[in-house]
Amino acid sequence: MSSRLSKLDPRKLFVRTRFSYEKLPGGDSQNASPSFTSPIRFRWRNRSSGSDRCWHWPRLSLTKFILLVAIAFLTVSLMGTGMYRRHRLREEEEEKKVQRELYHWEHFPRLNGFYSGIRNLVPYSDWVSEQAFLKTAEFNGAPTKALPNTPKPGKEPPLDPVPFSPYPDYNSYEYLQEYSPVRACYLDEEGKVDLPDVYAYPGVPQNMTDPFFGSYQELGISESVCFDRFGRLGPYGYGFSREEGGLGLSGKSESAGAEKIWSWETKVDYRNVDWAKAQQKCFQKNKIRFDKNALTEDGKKPDPEKKTVPRHAYILRTWTGYKYSEYQILTLRAMINELSLKSGGEYDVHFLVHVKDDSIPIWASDEVYQKTLQENVPEEFWGLATLWSEQQMRMYYPEPFPNNVFNHAKAPVHSVYRSAHFALQWFSQMRPEYDFYWNWEMDIRYTGHYYEFNTQIGKWAKQQPRKGIWERSSRYYIPEQHGTWKNFTDMVEEEVFQGETKPVWGPPNFENTGMLESPPEATPPTTYTADKYEWGVGEDADMIVFNPIFDPNATNWVFRDDVSGYDLSLPTPPRRAAIITVARLSKRLLDLMHTETYKMRHHMFPEMWPPSVAFHHGLKAVYVPHPVFFDRNWPLETLDDAFNHPQRPQDSVFGWGEHNQLGSSFYYNSGFSAALWRRWLGSRENSEGGTEEEENGSGRMCLRSMLFHPIKKETGAE
Known part of the structure; x- marks a missing residue:
């Protein structure tokens, strides 16, 4: 969500630190009042048309003279008073900035290992994280203000980039024993333009910063490689000119060694690519992989003994008037190529476009529909877009949605701010052929490979047992503090045992009316204590989210009471929430959400609705511990206390304690x-940074796989 605390002054949410965080709208006080930009000029009359001029003082009576002096005095007084007030106002604003009490985390030392460049690359076996280096230096009494990041101007990276492919070996005997063959896909209809590869460096810059939350190793994501902008985005048009079909964004960039990727890679003319076609x-060539009833291209039936592969809809939530930056286009090309085409059709990428003007009858005219689409989506993606509007959702999910507890947003129930899930539910009913639907926001970026990330977190979630899953998913995993995932699991179980709240085990019992029946498979096969972490292992997760799933009633999160459709004479149903609506949802979960909405008239705020429906019906939901980085070196116990064990509800990092998230690499603010x-x-x-600094230092940055949010503005070496 782009904004949550609609009643607060956004300027108060901006925290001054040593980093240049993005300024929020309205934050420039210099534009609040006018200022004089030129001196007052007296205009003298020219009494002669020739070259000789004769100047005269104007003739004034005593009364007029006194009046003129009085006006001049009054004008000067007002100007002086205004200038003085503006001066004092600026001084007071500066005093407030100086006097503002810093948040506790602003006192922690800044981390700089992110900026260790590709000239500092070392094999992963030789790498020492920034935090480990600082800890060792402090233990030995050595200075810790600077990392051993010796400038190496003009020097090429010590390692060469290599193609990065996280896909199974589709031609291997082992793969073909289990699955139908994968037929290669291309960017053109003739099958002549090969799909581009992504390139990574087989190492990590020395003293690169480690994540505080999450684990590459636990998720099975490559931790021993890093991606620079040329290897990651170059093949999608960053690294070559517009005349060649690229975007020509790399001309002013530090680029030592970057040309090596063209030893293997062919430049694609993206002006001729139709991604939808x-x-x-690609799907048609490989449809027998997903449907045992489909026929091969030569009309043969597939081998019934072969396993089918799940299908995913990867849905990008965009809107009319959205400005697609050139860096955004590179990201979109990467998603389609890596998720859909190179996987043999496992994913379909869709653009779900919100038509913000309700007066446009997109459902009544094909001509209006196409005109609206083509005016608001880049041409290369036209065929991937589906339009919707709030007016359409009012007809699909008609009023009433009664008995609202508290509408903090003061917005209609069908507004996208309160019901972003309506369009996703509708889409899942219109396009029911998918097993999973990814709800993806336009302001997310990822330095790593999309297929590796999506596939590995899905596999990891599938292997998670049901026992303790809601409790583990309510906490941040801090490997340096908690140890292994098993140790973390044992710790959470002990905390639950020592606590007063019963663990979640199947659909919860609560007092309210009009509830749907839960799926029979959601009933636990044994008691909680009898289960040996077996139930749920091998079961696909119905919901995967990227921030913890918390109990909003135990926090002061502002939207915790935006609940409608339940009996107000009874206690509000228990619920769960996960900040940022980014998630993978199963068809089963979306069907329940849809039925609860149209049949029962149940409704909650978007970040609370999918987790609460999954919670109510005993579905499998999980927070995936992906790597999250911080700009400052938090003490681990302080980090654990702030994020996992706040002393009071108002201290929760999902409420007034959200300031703790400002220095992270993934949160809404x-x-x-x-x-x-x-x-x-x-x-x-x-x-800091930029081409000159990179050229005179250790070179351009090379980061391991990292998920970023939010990205509202993108600029490079321009």
Whole structure:
């Protein structure tokens, strides 16, 4: 969500730190009042048309003279008073900035290992994280203000980039024993334009910063490689000119060694690519992988003994008037190529476009529909877009939605702010052929490979047991503090045992009316204590989210009471929430959400609705511990206490304690994420970074796989 605390002054949410966090709208006080930009000029009369001029003082009576003096005095007084007031106002504003009490985390030392460049690359076996280096230096009494990041101007990276492929070996004997063959896909209809590869460096810059939350190793995501902007985005048009079909964004970038990827890679003329046609053809060539009733291209039936592969809809939530930056286009191309085409059709990428003007009858005219689409989506993605509007949702999910507990947003129930899930539910009913639906926001970026990330977190979630899953998913996993995942699991179980709240085990019993029946498979096969972490292992998760799933009633999160459709004479149903609506949802969960909405008239705020429906019906939901970084070196116990064990509800990091998230790489209000992303692109931020600094130092940044949110502005070495 782009904004949550609608009643608060956004300027008060901006925290001054040593990083240049993105300024929020209205934050420039210099534009609040006018200022004089030129001196007052007296205009003298020219009494002669020739070259000789004769100047005269104007003739004034005593009365007029006194009046003129009085007016001049009054004008000067008003100007002086105004200027003085503006001066005092500026002084007071500066005093407030100086006197503001810093948040506790602002006292922690800044981490700089993110900016260790590709000239500092070392094999992963030789890598020492920034935190480990600082800890060792402090233990030995050595200075810790600077990392051993010796400038190496002009020197090429010590390692060469290599193609990065996380896909199974589709031609191997082992794969073909289990699955139908994968037929290669192309960017053109003739099958002549090969799909581009992504390139990574087989190492990590020495003293690169480690994540505080999550684990590459636990999720099975490559931790021993890093991605620079040329290897990651170059093949999608970043690294070559517009005349060649690229976007020509790399001309001013530090680029030592970057040309090596063209030893293997062919430049694609993206002016001729129709992504929708390429995606559809790829699926048609491989449809027997997903449907045992389909026929091969030569009309034969598939082998009934072969396993089928799940299908995913990867849905990008966009809107009319959205400005697609050139860096955004590179990201979109990467998603389609890596998720859909190179996987043999496992994913379909869709653009779900919100038509903000309700007066446009997109459902009544094909001509209006196409005109609206083509005016608001880049041409190469036209065939991937589906339009919807709030007016359409009012007809699909008609009023009433009675008995609202508290509408903090003061917005209609069908507004996208309160019901972003309506369009997703509707889409899942119109396109029911998918097993999973990814709800993806336009302001997310990822330095790693999309297929590796999506596939590995899905596999990890599938292997998670049901026992303790809601309790584990309510906490941040801090490996350096909690140890292994098993140790973390045991710790959470002990906390639950020592606590007063009963663990979640199947659909919860609560007092309210009009509830739907839960799926029979959601009933636990044994008691909680009898289960040996077996139930749920091998079961696909119905919901995967990227921030913890918390009990909003135990926090002061502002939208915790935006609940409608339940009996107000009874207690409000228990519920769960996960901040940021980004998630993978199963068809089963979306069907329940849809039925609860149209049949029962139940409704909750978007970040609370999918987790609460999954909770009520005993479905499998999980927070995936992906790596999250911080800009400052938090003490681990302090980090654990702040994020996992707040002393009071109002201290929760999902309420008034959200300031703790400002320095993280993934949260709705993070400022560090955007600054770090732009530095990786080559931009100069807060008088740091940029081409000159990279060329005179250790080179351009090379980050491991990292998920960024939110990214509202993108600039590179321009």
